[in-house]
Amino acid sequence: MWRVLIVEDDSQMRAFFAASVGRSPELLLVSSVATVAEAKAQFNSAAHGIDVLLIDLGLPDGSGLEVIRHARQRNPACEALVISMFGDEDNVLASIEAGALGYIHKDAAPDDIAKTILEMKGGASPISPMIARRVLSKYRSMQVSVPSAHIVAESIAIKSDALAAEKSILSPREQEVLELIARGFSYAEIADLKNLSVHTIQTHIKSLYGKLEVHSKMEAVLEATRMGLLPQQRLTESAR
Amino acid sequence: MRSQSHRRGVPAWLGLGLVWAVPSAAAVLTLSQARAVVTVDGKSISKEVQLPYHWDRANPGQQGGAVFDIDFDLPQAHGGVWGIYLPRLGNAYELWLNGVKLQAHGEMVQQQGDTSVYNGADFGRVPRYITVDGGHMQSSNHLRIHIRADVGRRGGLAPVVIGPQTEVFPLYERDYRWRVTGSVAVVAFCFVVGLTALALWTTDAGVPDSTRSGRDPLFFFVAVAQLFWAVYVGDVLVEAPLLPWPWWGVVQVIALDVWGGSMALACMELTDWQSNTWVVRLRQGILWLMVMAPAASLWALSQGQPLVLTSWYVAYGGTLLVFILGFLWRAFGHANAEQRILAAAALVNIVVALRDIYVFRFDASYGANTWLRYSSVLFGLALGHVALMRFRATSAQLRGLLGTLATRVSEKEIALGETYARLEVLARQQERTAERGRILRNMHDGVGSHISSAMRQLQGSGSSDPATRDEVLLTLRDALDQLKLSIDSIHLVPGDVTALLANLRYRLGPRFMAMDIELHWDVDLLPVCKNLDAGAMNELQFMLFEAFSNVLQHARAHALRVEGHVIRLDGAERVFVRVVDDGCGFDPSIGQRKGLATMRERATAIGAQLRIRSEPGQSTVEIQLDV
Numbered sequence: 001m002w003r004v005l006i007v008e009d010d011s012q013m014r015a016f017f018a019a020s021v022g023r024s025p026e027l028l029l030v031s032s033v034a035t036v037a038e039a040k041a042q043f044n045s046a047a048h049g050i051d052v053l054l055i056d057l058g059l060p061d062g063s064g065l066e067v068i069r070h071a072r073q074r075n076p077a078c079e080a081l082v083i084s085m086f087g088d089e090d091n092v093l094a095s096i097e098a099g100a101l102g103y104i105h106k107d108a109a110p111d112d113i114a115k116t117i118l119e120m121k122g123g124a125s126p127i128s129p130m131i132a133r134r135v136l137s138k139y140r141s142m143q144v145s146v147p148s149a150h151i152v153a154e155s156i157a158i159k160s161d162a163l164a165a166e167k168s169i170l171s172p173r174e175q176e177v178l179e180l181i182a183r184g185f186s187y188a189e190i191a192d193l194k195n196l197s198v199h200t201i202q203t204h205i206k207s208l209y210g211k212l213e214v215h216s217k218m219e220a221v222l223e224a225t226r227m228g229l230l231p232q233q234r235l236t237e238s239a240r
Numbered sequence: 241m242r243s244q245s246h247r248r249g250v251p252a253w254l255g256l257g258l259v260w261a262v263p264s265a266a267a268v269l270t271l272s273q274a275r276a277v278v279t280v281d282g283k284s285i286s287k288e289v290q291l292p293y294h295w296d297r298a299n300p301g302q303q304g305g306a307v308f309d310i311d312f313d314l315p316q317a318h319g320g321v322w323g324i325y326l327p328r329l330g331n332a333y334e335l336w337l338n339g340v341k342l343q344a345h346g347e348m349v350q351q352q353g354d355t356s357v358y359n360g361a362d363f364g365r366v367p368r369y370i371t372v373d374g375g376h377m378q379s380s381n382h383l384r385i386h387i388r389a390d391v392g393r394r395g396g397l398a399p400v401v402i403g404p405q406t407e408v409f410p411l412y413e414r415d416y417r418w419r420v421t422g423s424v425a426v427v428a429f430c431f432v433v434g435l436t437a438l439a440l441w442t443t444d445a446g447v448p449d450s451t452r453s454g455r456d457p458l459f460f461f462v463a464v465a466q467l468f469w470a471v472y473v474g475d476v477l478v479e480a481p482l483l484p485w486p487w488w489g490v491v492q493v494i495a496l497d498v499w500g501g502s503m504a505l506a507c508m509e510l511t512d513w514q515s516n517t518w519v520v521r522l523r524q525g526i527l528w529l530m531v532m533a534p535a536a537s538l539w540a541l542s543q544g545q546p547l548v549l550t551s552w553y554v555a556y557g558g559t560l561l562v563f564i565l566g567f568l569w570r571a572f573g574h575a576n577a578e579q580r581i582l583a584a585a586a587l588v589n590i591v592v593a594l595r596d597i598y599v600f601r602f603d604a605s606y607g608a609n610t611w612l613r614y615s616s617v618l619f620g621l622a623l624g625h626v627a628l629m630r631f632r633a634t635s636a637q638l639r640g641l642l643g644t645l646a647t648r649v650s651e652k653e654i655a656l657g658e659t660y661a662r663l664e665v666l667a668r669q670q671e672r673t674a675e676r677g678r679i680l681r682n683m684h685d686g687v688g689s690h691i692s693s694a695m696r697q698l699q700g701s702g703s704s705d706p707a708t709r710d711e712v713l714l715t716l717r718d719a720l721d722q723l724k725l726s727i728d729s730i731h732l733v734p735g736d737v738t739a740l741l742a743n744l745r746y747r748l749g750p751r752f753m754a755m756d757i758e759l760h761w762d763v764d765l766l767p768v769c770k771n772l773d774a775g776a777m778n779e780l781q782f783m784l785f786e787a788f789s790n791v792l793q794h795a796r797a798h799a800l801r802v803e804g805h806v807i808r809l810d811g812a813e814r815v816f817v818r819v820v821d822d823g824c825g826f827d828p829s830i831g832q833r834k835g836l837a838t839m840r841e842r843a844t845a846i847g848a849q850l851r852i853r854s855e856p857g858q859s860t861v862e863i864q865l866d867v
Contacts, residue, residue: 088727107720129742130731184742184763186749 001025002051002121006032007039007067008083009059013106017054017083017113024114027052036062043067043074052117053080054104057091065098072099072213079120089130099213101206102126125205132181135208139170170211174204268403268411271310271383279349280304292328292606295389295396301544303358303391305349310383310400322372323408324383327398327415328606330364332357332388338381342370348388359390359485365476366420369412371405392489392546398606419609420476426613427474433624434466440631458509458630462623465502469620471495473613486541493537493549499616500560501530506623507567507586510579522563529556564590578626585622589615678775682726682782690719718789721747725781732777735768737815737865740781741804748788757797757821763804766815769865776846780863783842783850786835787819787861795823795859806867815865825859828852 004021006029008014018032030050033039036059043050053071057064068080082095082103092103102125104116116126127135170178180190187201272291277284280302293306324337332346345363383402389395401408441459472495481488504526513519532552540549564586571583592615599608694715697708728743741763752759772780791797803818828836836852839861843850849864 086724086727088724089731107717128746129739130728130746133739182742183738183765184745184761186761189761 001028002117003028003030003049004052004054004117005030005039005042005050007034007036007053007055007059007064008032009034009056013056013083016110020110020113021054021117023110024118026118027114035059036064036067039067040070043071043078050075050078052121053078054083054117055080055100056083057095065094068095068098068100081117081120087128089128089134092128092131093134093212096131096209096212101209123199123206124202125209127181127205127208129182129184132178135212136170136175136178136182139175170208174208177201177204178208268401268407269312269314270399270401271312272399274308274310274397276306276308278304278306291397291399292604293396294394294604294606295387296392296394298396299389301391301546303355303389305386305388306397308383308385308387308397310385311380312383312402313380314377319374321405322374322377323403323405323412324370324372325401325408325412325415326368326370326385327401328364328394329368329385329387329397331362331390331393331395332360333363334386335370336382336384337372337376338378340376342372343368346388348386357388359393361480362390362393363479364393364395365479367412367415369409369416390485391544392541392549394606396606415609423473423476423613426617427470427477429617430466430470430473430620433620434463434470437463437466437624437627440627444631444634456509456630456634458506459627461502461506461509462627465499465506465623466620468495468498468502469616472499473616486538489541490534490537493533497530497533497556500556501526503586503619503623504560504563507563507579507582510582510626511567511570513570519566522559522566525559526556526563529559561590578629581622582619582626585619589619674775678778679726682722682778687719687723690715690722694719714793717751718793721751722782722785725785726778729774729778729781732774732781733768734774734777735770735772736777737769737772737780737817738763738766738804740777741784741802741817744781744784744788745802748785748792751792752800755792757791758799760799760801763802764806766804766806767813767867769815769867771847771866779842779846780848780865783839783848783863784817784819786839790826790835791819791821791823791859794826795821797821797823813867815867817863817865819861821859822857823859825854825856828854 004027006014006017006021008017011034014032014034018029021027021029031042033042039053039055039059050071053068055064055067059067064082068082071078071080080095080098080100082092082100083106084091084103085106087103087105095103101120102116104113108116176194177190180193185193187198190196190201191198274289274291274293275286276289276293277286278299279285280299281304289308291308293308295304295306324335324342326335330346332348334344334348335342346361347357349357383400385397385400387395387397401411437459441455441463444455444459472492475492475495483491505523508519508523511519529552533556536548536552540546540552567579568583568587571579589612592611596610596612599605600610694712697712697715724747725744728747732740732743745759745761749759788800791800799822801818801820803816803820805816806813807816808814839852840850843863847866851860851862851864853860853862
C-alpha cells in the first residue's frame, strides 16, 4: 500500500483528491495539507513514510516546486505528481526538473486519479508531445554546448560532473522515442513501430525524467558557482 | 703702391702685361692693374686694363680670349702658406705664377678660328682660391691669367687678391658662403615651398557650395614660381650645362620669366581685380610676354643679338613693374593683410632688383653677387604664408561643412530611430490588438459558447435528468479542453502542424478512449508551413478541435482516423490533414451547427482549403495548406 501526502490550498479540491485517494484500497492518505511549511514539516517528521506526493504548484507561502525538491532530498524514493489545471508545458517542465514524474489534471475523474498514481508507482511516466519537443530541443542545444561547458568545467575543477553531464545526454533510442512522442504517437504505437515493449518505452521516459532532474540540479549548482555563491570544493557534493 | 714690369716666356702673340700691385693691407695685395692681350676674331690687341675686366662690356656680343699679366713685389719675407683669391674669372681659365701653372678649368682656344670650345662649361660662377707654397713666392712675382670668354656669360677677371692664407682664405670663404652656400639654401627653401604649394594644389578639392568649387590657382602659381626660381638660382651651382648651348641659356631665361609671371599672377589671385578691364589686359600682356621669352632668348643667344633679349627684359620687367606698382598702391591703400604682406615683399624685391640692375649693368664691380636671390625668399615666405593661411581657411570651411553634414546625418539618424521606435510601438500595439481579438474570439466561440450552451441545457430541463447532466458535462469538458488548447497554442511553433496535431491528440485522446472510439494515427513528419503564423496556428487548432468535437459529440463513431501527409500537387508541395470517422454522418450543406460555418470562416482567414464530405459510415474533413 502506497502512502500519499496531498498538498493543495483549495479546500474543495483537497477534499476531492483526498476522497479519490481514499477510494483506492492500494493507497493510504497520510495527510492533506495546504502550505509549503506544513508539507515540509511532514517530510521532516516522517520522510520515509511518504511514497507519493500530490502537490499543487501555486501555494500561499511558496511554490510547490520547493516542496518537491525538499521531498526528493529527504526521501529519494518518494515520487511526486503535480496537480495542474491545464498541464501547461512551462509548469510541467519545471516540475519534472524539480523531480516530479508527471501531473494530474484537476478535472480528472476520481478513478483516474488513483489510476494515474498507481500507474506511476508501477513504472509509468506520461509525457506530452509538447514536453517531448521541448526536451528534444533542450538536449540538442546541450549537445552543441557540451564542449565549451567541458572547458569551463575543467577550469573550475569539476571535470567529473562534466563527464556525468555528457553521459546523461540522450541515447539514440531515447531520442527516437521522444521524436515519435512529439509527433503524437502513443506508447503502444511506438512500441509497435520499434518492436519494443510499452514497459521499455516507459523506462526510457522515466530515465529521461531522471536526467532532467540531474541536469536541473547541475545547472543550478554551476550557475551558483559561477556567481560565486558556492565554494568550488562543495561543488562535487552538491551536484550529486 | 708699387708697379713692376716683368717679361716672361709666353707666346709672342699674347704680348707682355704691365701690372700694378695695390697693397690693401699690410700683408694682402689686391692686384687691379694688368697688361692684357685681348683676342677677338683672331685679332689681338694689347692694352693696359684696370681690373675688374668685364668682357661683355668691353666686347659686347663677342667671344674670345684674353691673357692678363700682373707683376707684383713682395715687401718682406714670404715663407709659410700663401693664397690667391679670385672673386670671379672665366668662363674658362688657366693661371700661372712665376711660370708655374697653378690651376686650369675648362677648354681654352688653342688655335685661331676654333669656336667649338665656346659656350661649354662655365667656371666663372663661383669664387676661386688657390693655395701657394711660400717657396714659390719671390720678391718680384709674375702672375699670368688666361681666360676664355663666351658671349653674354659674364666672362672676365675681377681684381686678384694675394696674401698669406690666414688673411686671404677668410675673404674667399666669406664670398663662397655668400654666393654658393647661400644659393644652396635658397634653392632648398624654394623647393620646399614649391613642393608644399604643389601638394596643396593637387590635393585641393575646392569648397562645395562656395564661389570656388575647383582647385585654388594661387597654390599653383606659388608652386610654379618657387620651383622655377629654384632652377634659376641653382644655375650658379651647375658648372657644366645640362643642355647644349644655347638651350641651357634659354632654360635660364624661361626660369626667370616664369618666376616673375607666376608671382604677378599669384598676386592677382589675391585681389578682386579679375573683372577689371585694365587688369585683364595687363594679365594678357604678361602672359604674352611670358610666352615670348623662349623665342627671344633663343634668338638672342644663338644669333648673338643680346639686344633682343634686353628688349624683352625691358618690356617684361616694365609690365611687371606697372602691375606691382598698381598692386602696391592697392595694397597700401585699402587691401587686406594678405595683400599688404605680399606688397611689402614686392617692394623689397623691387628695390633689390633695381640695386642688382645697377650693379650688374652700370657699376664697375664685376665680382659682385645678386641680392635678388636672397630677397626673393621674402616673397616666397610671404606667398607660402598666404597659401598656408588660405589652405587652413579652406580646411576649416570644409571641416565646418563636414561638421554640419555629420550633425545633419546624426539628426536624420535620431529622427529615423524615433520613427522606427514609433513604428515598433505601433506594431506592438497592433500585435496586442490582434492577440486580444484572437483571445476574445476564442473566448466567444470556445469557452463562452460552451458555458452558455451548458446553461441552456440546464435551463431546458431538470438538472436531475441524467441525460441532461451528461450533456452539460460534455459541454463543460469541451470548454475546458478548448481552454487548455488555447494555453498550449501560446507555445506552438508557427507552421509546425505536426506538433499541433500531436498536441490535439494528447489533449483529446483520453476522451476518445473514454468513448471507446478507436484512434488511428497516421501522421508523417510534416514540413513547416511558412504561411502559418501564431494567429493562423490558433485558427487551425480550432478548426481541428471542431472536427474532433463533432465526432465526439455527434458522430456516434467507432473509429477515427487522423492523417497528415505531404502531397505534391501542380508542382508544389501541400500539407493534407484529414479527419475521417465512421459515424452516422451529416449533411454538410445545411450547416446544422454553427461550428461548420465557423470552420469555413477560419479556413478562409488562413488561406487553407477546407473540404467536408459526409455520408453515413464515413465523414471526412480535409484541410489543405501551402508549405
